[in-house]
Amino acid sequence: MARVALVTGGTRGIGAAISKALKAAGHAVAASYAGNDSAAERFKDETGIPVYKWDVSSFDACAAGVKQVEADLGPIDVLINNAGITRDTAFHKMTLEQWNAVINTNLGSLFNMTRQVIEGMRARKFGRIVNISSINGQKGQFGQVNYSAAKAGDIGFTKALALENARGGITVNAICPGYINTEMVQAVPKDVLEKAILPLIPCNRLGEAEEIARAVVFLAGEDAGFITGSTLTINGGQYMA
Numbered sequence: 001m002a003r004v005a006l007v008t009g010g011t012r013g014i015g016a017a018i019s020k021a022l023k024a025a026g027h028a029v030a031a032s033y034a035g036n037d038s039a040a041e042r043f044k045d046e047t048g049i050p051v052y053k054w055d056v057s058s059f060d061a062c063a064a065g066v067k068q069v070e071a072d073l074g075p076i077d078v079l080i081n082n083a084g085i086t087r088d089t090a091f092h093k094m095t096l097e098q099w100n101a102v103i104n105t106n107l108g109s110l111f112n113m114t115r116q117v118i119e120g121m122r123a124r125k126f127g128r129i130v131n132i133s134s135i136n137g138q139k140g141q142f143g144q145v146n147y148s149a150a151k152a153g154d155i156g157f158t159k160a161l162a163l164e165n166a167r168g169g170i171t172v173n174a175i176c177p178g179y180i181n182t183e184m185v186q187a188v189p190k191d192v193l194e195k196a197i198l199p200l201i202p203c204n205r206l207g208e209a210e211e212i213a214r215a216v217v218f219l220a221g222e223d224a225g226f227i228t229g230s231t232l233t234i235n236g237g238q239y240m241a
């Protein structure tokens, strides 16, 4: 059944692949982004998916953004909390600004966004929420105390919200990607990739954004109604949680 789906950070990287895959599966999709207008316009031209600009770390901006999407497309039944950032540095050098930016964008956003749609999902007795966490929220990562804390928080959020809404036809799940072949990872020098990163991945390759997107489409579907509170690990065998 076609649903209205909103993908935060849905214009680039993994989010763009998720937006396209949800559209291909028949859903009416909206993609949000933070500020990269040219990437968003390019994405819109290529895909025909409408784009919306707001900051997911702001509760009020999320309220206004969701209101606009719902006015344009209808009530949101599928929410993919994908937007995320990194501000890496060793903890003993980390500023409060780096901490707050990462916590508010990667974890605060789950409250800011999900709070806008949960009452409607409960009233309609249907909802699919997928939170994009990270392998580094499962295992920790040097230089990423802020990011690892936020991404681990995403998993706790997923489990508790799943419990509260399991009877209401709403599922809440997390996906933890490993190294995915996005712009961020493509910027890593080839020799670093080959000598330091690929040896960590038993599959001996990076993941593709489309491989995350296919899992999201599955979790967002009607058939996945018995899967809730789960954490799906997609990392080529790098970390077996």
Ligand code: NDP
Pocket (backbone or CB within 6 Å): 008, 009, 010, 011, 012, 013, 014, 015, 032, 033, 034, 035, 036, 037, 039, 040, 054, 055, 056, 057, 082, 083, 084, 085, 105, 132, 133, 134, 135, 176, 177, 178, 179, 180, 181, 182, 183, 184, 185
């Ligand atoms: P990208 O940097 O390629 O894209 C991020 C997207 O999120 C962009 O659309 C960006 O908008 C948007 N965004 C960032 N901050 C905000 C904000 N404050 N408000 C609204 N939108 C925002 O990210 P990836 O595709 O690499 O990552 C997507 C998710 O997957 C993230 O949560 C990340 O932590 C997670 N992840 C990624 C991995 C990887 O290997 N790439 C591995 C594990 C997890 P704009 O274009 O305007 O900047």
